[in-house]
Amino acid sequence: MLALLISLLARVTHLILGINTPQKYPPPLPADEEYRCFLAARDGDEDARQRLILHNLRLVSHIVRKYYSTAKNPEDLVSIGTVGLVKAVDSFRVENGAKFATYAAKCIQNEILMFFRAQKKLTSEVSLNETIDVDRDGNPLTYIDVISCEDDIADEIDRKIMTTKMLGFVNTLLTARERQIVILRYGLGDTEPHAQREVAAMLGISRSYVSRIEKGALEKLRRALE
Secondary structure (H helix, E strand, O other), X not given: OHHHHHHHHXXXXXXXXXXXXXXXXXXXXXXXXXXXXXXXXXXXXXXXXXXXXXXXXXXXXXXXXXXXXXXXXXXXXXXXXXXXXXXXHHHOOHHHOXXXXXXXXXXXXXXXXXXXHHHHHHHOOOOOOOEEEEOOOOOEEEHHHHHHOOHHHHHHHHHHHHHHHHHHXXXXXXXXXXXXXHHHHHOOOOOOOOOHHHHHHHHOOOHHXXXXXXXXXXXXXXXXXX
16 A cells, blocks of 8 residues: 555656656755745745755655666655655754755655665565465464464474574584584484584594583574574
């Protein structure tokens, strides 16, 4: 729904202002006129405020074309960037002596980046109907099944998920020596579990060294799972 509203706003804005190309954007205001508009806008002059927004729209277009030219919906980004421009106009303090274009560019960029972060967060959300495992009969189990099932089944699936994560961390986070000792100690894969002294004998190192490496490896895995 949000994406549809943004897209609709972009198309309506472009139709009303006739600004489908950068050349059709109103030119920037002269510095003295821009200064007067900011003072008037602060006193509640809505016409001055709208004038500042309108004459800085080309800055939004410039940023979208320069940094996001490969985006799927650049018109949507123009609308989102315009929101940042409006915030810049409302929060800028002209008496500070800073250049408005520099300040507005940061506000526009921030607004677009917040949009991308929100989109990324939405794509990482998990559907309750997503399959996470199968039961003993081969039927798919979803998150909603786990939520509504008995506690022991939920715990079993949770253990399976944690085990899969753990094996992944063993292969990616540990050094070769750490991985070798953990596999031998806990019988991962087709390996039988061994006591520390057996692992020490197999690798030709001391038992205390095995214990130290094992402890460090387990700490790495614990932090990763947390």
